[in-house]
Amino acid sequence: MTIRISASLTALALAAAPLSGFAVAQEPGSISLDTITVDGESATGPVRGYVAQRSTTGSKTGTPLAETAQSVSVITREQMSQQNAQSLNEALRYTPGVTPESRGAGASRFDLFKIRGFDAVNYLNGLRMQKMNWVSPQVDPYLLERVEVLRGPSSVLYGQAPTGGMVNQISKLPTMARFGEVGVQFGNNAQRQASFDFGGPVDPQGRFLYRLTGIGRMENGQIADTEAERFAIAPAFTFKPSDDTSLTLLGLYQRDPKANAYIGVPSAGSVSYNPNGRLSRRTNVSEPNLESFDRTQSSAGYLFSHRFSDAVTLRMNGQWFRSNIDYFSVFGSSLAANGRTLSRSVSLSHDELDALAFDNQLEWNFSTGPLSHTLLTGFDAQSSDGYFVSGTGAAPAIDLFAPVYGRPITLPATRRTDVTTRQYGLYAQDEIRFGNFIATFAGRSDWAQNKTTVAGARSATDDHALTGRAALLYRFDNGIAPYVSFAQSFTPLAGTDATGRAFDPERGLQYEAGVKYQPVGINALLSAAVFDLTRENLLTTDLVNRGFSVQVGEARSRGVELEAKASLDFGLNVAASYTYLDTKYTRDNSGLEGLVPTGVPRHMASLWLYYDLPASLVPGLSLGAGVRYVGSTFNTNNTIEVPSVTLVDAALRFDFGKLMPQLNGMALQVNVKNLFDKDYVGTCYTSTTCAYGQGRVITAGLNYRW
Template structure:
């Protein structure tokens, strides 16, 4: 983030979303956020997916790539067609077909989302943008709190589906950025037994194993279980780096009767290696360097010092009770322990000789426990001709954490003749203890009159944060009122136009020259659109036009150098088109297009009138998966492919552009059960991402830091289900 007095300081979202402004230093690549401021050929009967976490209710099973119901946008089981805000849902079939192994890969074919702005280096974090702005990540409807470098990341294999809610969403979720949020929904116990094991190999010494077991424990089906696990070991694209993971996610459901359900969700995940977290300068990547081009696998750090070891443990619950036909209660909560050991040497600009790379040092040891709960009461009733779905809720978030970062200067590196294995003395660190609390009360009413659906919601939040370090203790309190209003009309032919208004808020820490605490950043969105679901066709077409404004951004105080004022503003306007179509039982299609016009509309630090960095004006994608008919000569074979286009982007100063790029993906799988009855349940799969090995720069996301995108990755796997 760069704005006025904030330049040259570490600015990061801290406890419960507050922004921490630390001591002056030259920021590294990891210290930025927004500036200014697949199914087999044979049909499988899917069990009903019962999701009871926050914002999740009993959802209908997904057919192919098309989900008819959503919960993230309303916290009720509402058809996508009736939701007055853009929501994209990526189901398990799509995740499997595309072999998506990070959240960034999962959302590659989603309108409005700019994934992998940090390219192939930032695999350890889920850094992406929605509608031009940073996005929050949620797990089963509850926010994933980060500390500093200890930001949680979940493996997509553990998820049943991903829901992307675009635009401000504070009215249901409390503090959140204006761009939107991504809700990751866990796989849950199933009433029908289903088991799967898999092994996969690929280039870069990729080795991955998966397991997923689920079913009833007793004959009556009152007790259900699920056990999901994944293990990964591979080399990073950046030389001398590795990526490793082991994760297990057990869950248990108790259903004493048809109206009651209690699910316990566990997780243990360790990532002992996380590739690198550096960058490359623009000279030699997107700008000419007279000495040559920087290699795609260039490593700006040092293996003697690099360290990334993250551990996460979690236990959550989801209780759902239907009291009668009109009233239901949902109680949801989670404890998450997150810790990380982090050491890094990172690029910090190129010398005038075009080969000497200045470098910095970042180190931190962090540990924290976050607690989140959301209690909801849902009522369905009528007043005359108007039918109501009323949701009242209270949610609470708490973070108890400590972090001890340190920053320094590392020896420079010759980018064309690098020498690694140097001795590095870690810089001194300063510990900060954080205690954060957020309380929220919200009320929503979905009113239905004939074919009209009017959605009204309001919320009040209270945020309290305390930080203690060697300089003493600071406290900050914030309050916010947010709302949303939307109107939808559903025609008989499946066309549903809508219009909506939504707000968001994000607390900020620090004070202005007079010592007055900064107020929360505010976000507002106006959106109009249309959704179309043709009767009798498994498909969903959506189109939206929107404008989002972020206000109360900090920018340089023109009257008091070194201080900031809250007069900054950024805006994003755009158009989104998305189509998900199941033309036949064997063909699934996805098509998307996004146009974004982003701009800093107010800023005292020279950004006014400039585009936001790393955000393209144009994005488009298309994916097709075809499963050959049973009985045909090629029965059992599935073929898929996709194109991803990302238009040109700019750096934060708008002094140069990053070229556009187009990437090709491909998928191939075969049901071995058609060869022999002994092989029923076995399937082989081959996936290639960036098939043509298009060498590209993903973005130049801040200052002099750019990132190469992924080269070609190829994996071959064997799965067995029974």
Template sequence: MATVWLTAAAAHAQQAAADGAATLPPVVVKAAPGAETSGYVARRSTAGAKTDTPLVETPQSVSVVTREQMDAQAAQTIDGAIRYVPGVTTQDNDIRFDQITARGFDLSNDTYLDGLRLMRTTWYATPRIDPYFLDRIDVVRGPVSVLYGQGSPGGAVLMTSKLPTAEAFHEVQAQFGNYNRFQGMFDLGGPVDENGTVLYRVTGLARDADTQTDHVREQRLAIAPSLTFRPDKSTSFTFLGSYQNDPQGGLFNPVPAAGTILPNRNGRISSHDYLGDPDRDRSKREQFSLGYLFEHAFNDSFKVRQNVRYLHQSLQFYQNSLFGSLAADQRTAGLFTNNNDEHLTNLSVDTQAEAKFDTGAVNHTALFGFDVQRVTNNVSRGFSLGTVDVFAPDYRNVAFVPDITKQYIRQTQYGVYAQDQLRYRGWTLTVGGRQDWARNENTVDGAQTRDQQHAFTWRAGLTYQFASGIAPYASFAKSFQPGAGTTFDGTPFQPTHGQQYEVGVKFQPRGWDALFSIAAFDLRQKNVQTTDDDHPGFTRQTGQIRARGFEAEARVNLTDSLKAIASYAYLNQRVISAGIGDPSAGKTPPTGAPSNMASAWLDYTLHRGDWRGLGFGAGARYIGPSWGDRANTFKVPSHLLVDAALHYDVRNWRFALNASNLFNREYIAYCNSEVQCYYGADRTVIGTVRYQW
């Protein structure tokens, strides 16, 4: 295990001591390899290679959101925590689950916790993690299938839990905000015995809040205990558990383009209007997990690891009213309802062996692994029939049909992978390959379909690190996603394949606590499903999507007082082939990914004088226009959002006030079609009181 000094706390303590203030001693936290962060900057990561690797040696774009950044910006969701990452778009207003795209591709099934996938199916039971329970979030952009198996070519979001600490650490927090938001949290950790053989940590949270959407509430009660046993310096076993209960888990609220970003002669639909049935619609979610992280080093050259997690989620009483196309009067719409009762289970096991050895002047870090991922979901579904006036809804004549369909879904993946990182002087060559076998079973009202698929993926990347800290690189990587379902004639869908070429430069200047990066990429996905115009209601695999662009990011701790983040991303995404008559051919997919995005965040804290401990933060996020439908007939306007923070640290206390979307701009975050647009978050104000000892 590696020792991590929380440099911000240490700097505060040293300066305050110089000024004669009473302070706590610096906090020391033991962290797993690759978890080291300082302020807003991380130097190492396991996300891009599954080995403890410097970020400048990783031949792929990786951004790390640190715990300090999450605290400084008062992140309440994973969407909100990663909104300053280049090339990433988030909806930031759906409390049911995270909606994330990277480089124009959906990452809804590409989130990981402690290296293991949080798997979902095509319905609504989706594991969700509160950011308060995390130590960091690594966002890898581009294919990661070689290490993690099936996934989007856009990348993955890899979260790291708060783990037991070698030094005593305790905090309690209270937060309050607009929309009647009240939240209490605690985070306690430290050694159980004098020798530090047994370490513990327990983190908890309770939340009750309204939301910007009328009739939609948010409630959460969650706790995550963990225990680390270290019988010797070579062995570590960490047991992880969690329980989360969301009595009010949020509701979906799509709105039509006509009345939001397009004219509607009947008026405007605001971000507060809930268009569903407030008397019937509801959502209740319960989730728990058990698992462990095991590592044993036989010597300095060879070690083994195994990560295991079982997760179960029950999505009970989930009913959400949605609308179809608007009639000619622009107010009457057909109504349908997702009336689901779901029971989702995840089982993930990842076993790894890592060996370090030399062949002449070449140093090797070789990784071999075998993983198993299984997800099952028992679903009872109903629906509703009728039409509703969107501007004056009356649901009394809508016929609801509960539990009409029973469905059982089981998806299993086995994968074996190998990777070698070869280092010679300033050169690092990373090569890896993986073979996957995937099996899908789908049973609807007793009728079962099965299909089996397999795929081989590989990647290669070359980096050269100059003495100045400049590290140019080039890489190639492939991805795959199993296809679920069949064409009209019963032919099973083939896996969707992706591949990416990426070149870039990373710069970690000597003597600076900073990381700069720029990357250009060409990313393609084929076997994309497109509409089958000859057989309405069916799809076929004739599509191919191409995404090209570049991204730049700077993360800098300029001084012990000033920290900064800045990013820019450009994306050119096109459907370069589609089915005959498909209106998306030659167009930009309506993924919510704009051509241009930029963001910047600065935080300044005084460490001298009478106002020492006082700090200010400010940020801006520009999200350019994006297309709203497959035929590219209308655009979602651009928006510029401003965030701000004010905080004051004195002795053991921290007082903070955060405002996201400070000027309360009402905006549509993205659209999938002319009847499915989604409002972004209005102004959110959160006050925090924290005590640490």
């Protein structure tokens, strides 16, 4: 369904949700629509264009992004669709501060990325997706409405979380607009895909809404003799007995019988010289007949809200997530002096994890004299119970340049590890407005327990942590909003030191200053930020008691981030970013002090433009182009430098309905990622684990929407 809104309303980037009371003018070749009311964009709902106005991730209260005193980026559904993002890594490619695809083309089975130089975590609808061993939950981007990136510490609202930041994935939810969409897509690497998305009201009053989204995809992997398969379905149902009350039930079932390969190649022959020649990015150092990764994920959740009055709102969210994985891989361990004989190891694991997460919030809006308050209080909890049976052993060596597969492999001995985690948190946040000033103060208390049992030997930690956040922003009438902020984080650590004392949680501290600019009358949001972020209590080698660790490690990240998002009236969408990072270990006993963490570039930049050509020129034609630059990176001990790379993407879309009204809703879309087929290495972890980046990917899809 196509909705045309006047330029003045477009500038507000309002959600196109059909209600009642706003007439839409009909143009030649368009279809008649019911009247709608244009209301303010919700903090989780659809967005027209690339510029979201609100987000729940930064404050949990739907504070406008232009008034949020922390760096938050939103990748909208429209941007993901136009770029044809088929993984979370791909969706994050044009976002500042984020280093996606840290495992190169082999990252398809996991969402591996860094924010501000450090590993980050995933959330789904504001609730953490918990991990364990090889369990790392992944949701296909087609099932998402938007992706929100919070850069910097987030513990004050979300509990234990890495210092660098978090990514919050928002599911597609039922809407008041009745619609349907089906699509097919084909591409190189033998890709075949089919998708569907249906939804709308069940009854005339719109009290019952539904949505059903699904996707199936099969393709060959870039590494020789590997494949990927995915089948996912996500039902959602909303009950709205009144305008003040809403309950949404969410489901997810995702089956990944195959997921390419999670292996690398030696640095000699990929990023450095090898007398035997250069290794192909299709080089498979594993055993094609044995390499496997079989994952099944199931989830059920709810989103409940009730507005008692204009001043008081209750929100209660919950989620159950289960993951079951079978993993088997053969990978390189050391390269012989001849540069071609690679000794190998074998690893296998069976993992099962059940996780629960809840978040209950009460929001109060009130005034004390000239001060207006938005007070948020909350209690959240998360728990997980899981186990994995795993083992690692030796495997026969292989000739990299003349591989022979199928030699007998002795399966390694395995042992079972049971893992139980519990966390409970109480938090409060007050957003205080005085004229154009907005001050935010937040505090949190957390209790976290972790129990691990390995072959009958049990260890446990019991932590308590206090975290806080404070920020001040001033919004000028012309849309400029400078701010400063301070935030803390904590992450529990398992294990004990040489004396048997349990490790304290890792702590994080960030100072940030920035400015946001939302031009009046233009649908755009510009932002700039500088930050100084420190991680403390990192584990490092105990120099007195070898084999043990002590908590004297420290790492620091300083940098600058620039971002511009715009959806302009004449049909141009823009996403641009630049990142400068100065990240290093500032204290360490194992030789890392002064070194840059693995896979962290100093410079990153990107620009994506998508333009709907005027109907007078070529009716229905849209063109897109993007360029991505990632600076050079290093391996763990900084002995291997991975060269920088510049990649180009392109897109073309043709809306048949603009040319032939009887074909309204049908569109052809072609995307090319890495247009010039750049052969490059994404990351090196060790001298035998370097991951090639994704080569050129061409897809062509036909969609019909009504």
